């Protein structure tokens with residue numbers, strides 16, 4: 573492929589860099605996704621979207637996907653791999669710095685995992701301070717805003733399940749897909765799927781392990797998506813839904829990149 577780094581020779585990359593200033597770094601996670609989805613769900617999704625973008629644009633360089641992220645809170649469930657944010661940050665930074673050394677000026681992290689968000693922003697801060705334009709795009713948050721029926725409801729939900737039916741169908745166990753139940757910490761403290769837990773009128777933040785929230789691994793994320801329909805089962809997943817979402821997300825990202833290219837930051841006075 574003409575703009576997928578792993579498929580190119582260095583001379584092809586050198587040529588491409590004459591007109592290419594934007595790079596996409598797809599980042600994911602290897603973590604449990606409930607009883608019905610494979611551990612590779614997040615990184616396979618990031619990789620798939622990046623590949624589809626590469627098919628439609630010429631002047632964007634796509635790096636290999638980073639398959640492991642920060643997922644400590646999922647490690648109650650076997651097989652989950654996690655890298656601490658400091659190390660992950662250095663790894664993302666190293667990839668970005670390599671690209672910058674060849675003339676890339678705009679770096680877009682195509683992210684498929686909530687646990688990576690903080691690390692991506694840290695790296696963007698460093699890049700921004702040096703005058704490099706960098707951003708993180710979180711597909712599930714964007715898709716949720718596009719159509720009411722595309723609202724994601726959490727980890728291992730109908731949207732992720734649909735995408736896996738498209739990307740890795742042999743590894744989806746649809747007969748085990750069901751609406752999860754978030755556990756309570758006490759009779760009066762309800763987990764909401766992320767750090768906030770509901771107590772009476774307000775929320776209180778905890779650092780929870782997923783075993784505190786769920787017995788199966790998939791969860792409802794009430795805090796992320798307060799208006800979603802949480803009765804929708806992942807068992808209703810379909811390839812059709814995945815295709816529509818992929819097309820919408822790919823087009824959104826391509827349109828975003830056109831604007832992203834126009835941004836030219838100055839280095840900050842205080843270097844990060």
Ligand SMILES: [Zn+2]
Pocket residue numbers: 605613614684685727728732
């Ligand atoms: Zn996921």
